[in-house]
Structures are given as C-alpha cells and as structure tokens.
Amino acid sequence: MSDRRAAARHPVVVPTLCLRGDGSEFHAVTVDISSEGLRLRSATLPVVDERLICNIRDIGSVQVRVVWAGSCDFAVRVIGTTPSPGDVARRFIELARRQAKLSEVVRVHRRINPERTAVEVELADSRRVPAQILNLSASGVALSLDFAPALGEIIRVGRRQATVARRIERGVGAAFLEPLEDAAVGEHTVL
Numbered sequence: 396m397s398d399r400r401a402a403a404r405h406p407v408v409v410p411t412l413c414l415r416g417d418g419s420e421f422h423a424v425t426v427d428i429s430s431e432g433l434r435l436r437s438a439t440l441p442v443v444d445e446r447l448i449c450n451i452r453d454i455g456s457v458q459v460r461v462v463w464a465g466s467c468d469f470a471v472r473v474i475g476t477t478p479s480p481g482d483v484a485r486r487f488i489e490l491a492r493r494q495a496k497l498s499e500v501v502r503v504h505r506r507i508n509p510e511r512t513a514v515e516v517e518l519a520d521s522r523r524v525p526a527q528i529l530n531l532s533a534s535g536v537a538l539s540l541d542f543a544p545a546l547g548e549i550i551r552v553g554r555r556q557a558t559v560a561r562r563i564e565r566g567v568g569a570a571f572l573e574p575l576e577d578a579a580v581g582e583h584t585v586l
Contacts, residue, residue: 403429403430404427404428404429405427405428405429405487405488405491405492406426406427406491406494407425407426407427407428407487407490407491407494408424408425408426408494409424409425409451409452409453409454409490410422410423410424410451410452411423411424411425411435411449411450411451411452412449412450413435413437413439413441413447413448413449413450414447414448414449414450415441415445415447416445416446416447421437421438421439422437422439423435423436423437423439423449423469424436424437425451425487426468427491428484428487428488428491431470432462432463432470432471432472433459433470433471433472433473433487434468434469434470435449435468435469435470435471436467436468437467437469438467440464440465440467440469441461441464441469442461442464443461443462443463443464444460444461445460445461446458446459446460446461446474447459447460447461447471449471453486453490454478454483454486454487454490455478457473457475457478457483458473458474458475459471459472459473459474459475460472460474505532505577505580506530506531506532507530507531507532507580507581507582507584508528508529508530508531508582509528509531509581509582509583509584509585510582510583511528511585512527512528512529513525513526513527513528514526514527514528514538514552514553514586515553516538516540516544516550516551516552517550517551518542518544518548518550519544519548519549519550524540524541524542525540526538526539526540526552526566527539527540528586529563529566531580531584531586532580533571533574533575533576533577533579533580534570534571534574534575535557535560535568535569535570535571536552536557536568536569536571536586537563537566537567537568537569538552538566538567538568538569539565539566540565540566540567543562543566543567544559544567545559546559546560546561546562547559549572550569552569552586553585553586554586555571555572555573555575555586556571556572556573557569557570557571557572558570558572
C-alpha cells in the first residue's frame, strides 16, 4: 500500500479480531479496501511483513500479511487461498456498497451532542418518562430511556412530536414529525 493512495478506495467499517502467530490477539476495525489492500485501524499495531489471521464480521477468517503500518492504521493483503483474495475483495466491495446505501438513508443531517441532554418524553398513553438525548439532528433524536416505546409510536420529546423509528442499545431513535431547520440545530438546541 503506497502513501499516494491512487487506487479507488471503498470505505467499509467492520469489526475484526486479529490473531498473531504467538497466539495473542487484538481488536481492529476495517477502514477501507482498494486494489492495494485492506486498511484497518487499531490501538495495537502489527509490524510490516507480520502474518495474521483476521476474523472479520460478515467476511470470515482470512489469512493476511501486513504491508504497511502507520501511527494508528495498518494495511494488509490477503495471502490465504480460502477464501480467495478475489472472493474477499468481492465480499468487501458488496459490503461497502450496502453500507454506503445505508448511510445515505440514515444520515441525512449532521448529528450534534447538545449541552442539555435531560429531556422528558411523553408516551402515547400520556405517561411521562425521563430520558437523555444521545444525539440530535434536524430530522430526529437518539434517546436513552428505561422504557422503550413501540416502533411507530408517536411520542413527544420535550415540545416536539416524533415517531419511534428504530431501537438502539438502551433506547430509541425517533424521527421528528416536523423537522427542525438544519441551521437551527447546535449544541445549545433545547427540545
């Protein structure tokens, strides 16, 4: 992998467990793939020419050789034959395409973390429950709360009505019925 990075790069983010020859292991996350190799990011960096077995979510176990190491990233090339390097590349490119489509749909507006995170949520049955804002955008809000309302339920977050759009760890993501002006969303925004 050269520093020029002339080859087309396909961003793809997938958790990976890397196994070293001495039996030790470390966690990494993929960054992107190109014809030059697969770039990963980790707090633990292998050395150039080190051989690893990378267990990559949605891809499988892959034998690789480190071809480049930077300050927090490293790049590998597939050296094993099962799955073949071409098969690994095809799987990654398809995964990158799926992730790109998801990010286009999910992340339309920029996300911010407001200073004031405490908010009251009124459920469809008029119960009021305390919640914490995890992040906020013009189109919706991610909330941490003890009680998870049903998907599709109309709730009131502070003074704004929203529909519960998805479940997240320890909470929900809700889409505002009337989006905010994108320019009006900032760290001082209060719902």
